[in-house]
Amino acid sequence: MELKNKTAIVTGVSKGIGLATVEALLAQDMHVIGWGRSAPAAISHPHFHFVKCDVGNYTSVEAAMQATLAIAPAGIDVLVNNAGLGYFRLFDELTIEEMTEMMQTNVMGVFFVTKVVLPHMKERKLGHIINIASIAATNGIPEGSVYCASKHAVRGFSSSLFKEARPFNVKVTCIYPGSVKTDFFVHYPTVQVNDNFMQPQDIANGVVYCLQTPANLLPVDLELRPMLLKM
Numbered sequence: 001m002e003l004k005n006k007t008a009i010v011t012g013v014s015k016g017i018g019l020a021t022v023e024a025l026l027a028q029d030m031h032v033i034g035w036g037r038s039a040p041a042a043i044s045h046p047h048f049h050f051v052k053c054d055v056g057n058y059t060s061v062e063a064a065m066q067a068t069l070a071i072a073p074a075g076i077d078v079l080v081n082n083a084g085l086g087y088f089r090l091f092d093e094l095t096i097e098e099m100t101e102m103m104q105t106n107v108m109g110v111f112f113v114t115k116v117v118l119p120h121m122k123e124r125k126l127g128h129i130i131n132i133a134s135i136a137a138t139n140g141i142p143e144g145s146v147y148c149a150s151k152h153a154v155r156g157f158s159s160s161l162f163k164e165a166r167p168f169n170v171k172v173t174c175i176y177p178g179s180v181k182t183d184f185f186v187h188y189p190t191v192q193v194n195d196n197f198m199q200p201q202d203i204a205n206g207v208v209y210c211l212q213t214p215a216n217l218l219p220v221d222l223e224l225r226p227m228l229l230k231m
């Protein structure tokens, strides 16, 4: 897709991978509408709009879509489902609230946002949805049972959705990052963030790479891992 002047929604834009993705898409001369609970402090760009949204609340998601269509009446070309979080402890030590928040944000949030955006893409016969899963979607991790379950759900959803959406010229890609240096690890006490982790910009560059693929090429899955040069 030629990215200049196209419009993207990115969820979870206050920091980390979402913020880096917003910056990378703006650098491609795209218009970006960031959905999130909190706005990024660092972005003041004429092509960026922030819309308040809790992705795990369908009423909030519907309202965000209405606000977005008022900002971008020509339509949405790209959706990056990025908002997410994890609580990492032994399964029986997780609270019901933590389990519910992970599933509501990481799984229902992706369903809710996709539900309001996809019909517009199908109608226009144009679009690309990118879901940020995790390598936790590909195998189990001790202390990460519910987070892994939530990301496995995103993987299964993406794998089915790409087959449904392809006849409508809507691409669906699932990205599986390994460890990225962000605030994500504040709820992962047994992991020390270190310089060997990937940077949020590495994942944002992966998003741009997927979006720039030729019209007849669909990157279905992209797994991104750090090398181990800085150990």
Ligand SMILES: NC(=O)c1ccc[n+]([C@@H]2O[C@H](COP(=O)([O-])OP(=O)(O)OC[C@H]3O[C@@H](n4cnc5c(N)ncnc54)[C@H](OP(=O)(O)O)[C@@H]3O)[C@@H](O)[C@H]2O)c1
Pocket: 011, 012, 013, 014, 015, 016, 017, 018, 035, 036, 037, 038, 053, 054, 055, 056, 082, 083, 084, 085, 086, 105, 109, 132, 133, 134, 135, 176, 177, 178, 179, 180, 181, 182, 183, 184, 185
């Ligand atoms: N960091 C890693 O190693 C890694 C690896 C693989 C996959 N991922 C995935 O990458 C995505 C981004 O994570 P990150 O590393 O960038 O973490 P992060 O720095 O903690 O950022 C998470 C973002 O998600 C937003 N968010 C959380 N719950 C939300 C909700 N209910 N509604 C709207 N926005 C919400 C946060 O907003 P607030 O500021 O309002 O909290 C924040 O902007 C997540 O899906 C995560 O699972 C991360």
